[in-house]
Amino acid sequence: MPKVTRSEEEVGVIRGKILDCAFKILVKNGFESLSMAKIGSRMKMTAANLYNYYSNKDELLIAIQKKAYAMLYEKLSYAVKMSATPVEKYKNLTYAFVSFGTQNINIYDIIFNRPIRQYIDNVDTPQESMSRNELRSSRQVLLLSIQVIREYRESRPDLEPVDPKLLHTQCFSALHGIILLHNSRVLDQISDDPDADMKMVIENTMRYVTG
Secondary structure (H helix, E strand, O other): OOOOOOOHHHHHHHHHHHHHHHHHHHHHHOHHHOOHHHHHHHHOOOHHHHOOOOOOHHHHHHHHHHHHHHHHHHHHHHHHHOOOOHHHHHHHHHHHHHHHHHHOHHHHHHHHOOOOOOHHHHOOOOOHHHHHHHHHHHHHHHHHHHHHHHHHHHOOOOOOOOOHHHHHHHHHHHHHHHHHHHHHOHHHHHOOOHHHHHHHHHHHHHHHHHO
């Protein structure tokens, strides 16, 4: 029986369905449960057929990361859009980031906590172009955060000039730490009042920017 040749549009639709299936597995069961075999089983596709659409798991992970960053960017940009003043934009963006990280544990994990291949690892490989697109998605998040920090600092000429990118790195490092403590439930073990302590860490972190 001759092999069916699919159009680019048809291939794109099937790739999208595979991505959605992989994303659902990730969200529900976490990174460790994500495998090409499990995706193929749920899609009722053979492994050989699945690899016609994603050549390997690394390629699929790039697509997953891009989708995850798009979700994060949408949440952060909405928080900024619904804010009236520079300080509201910064505070709402910060809380939106923490909310995303604590409410989407497995998605946050694959974006920020897994030592998976980054763009620099994919240079001069068949995945370079796809990885470059994923990098653009991640940079949207970074640039939005830096822009909001810069706008706030420019509204406060009384504050000492500090590179907004450095401030972003300081804030992200602290927020990332408390999100991981929350998600791993370690915070529950070391704190008498986890919610209060988490709120205190967030507020103290924001003072890097607000002064």
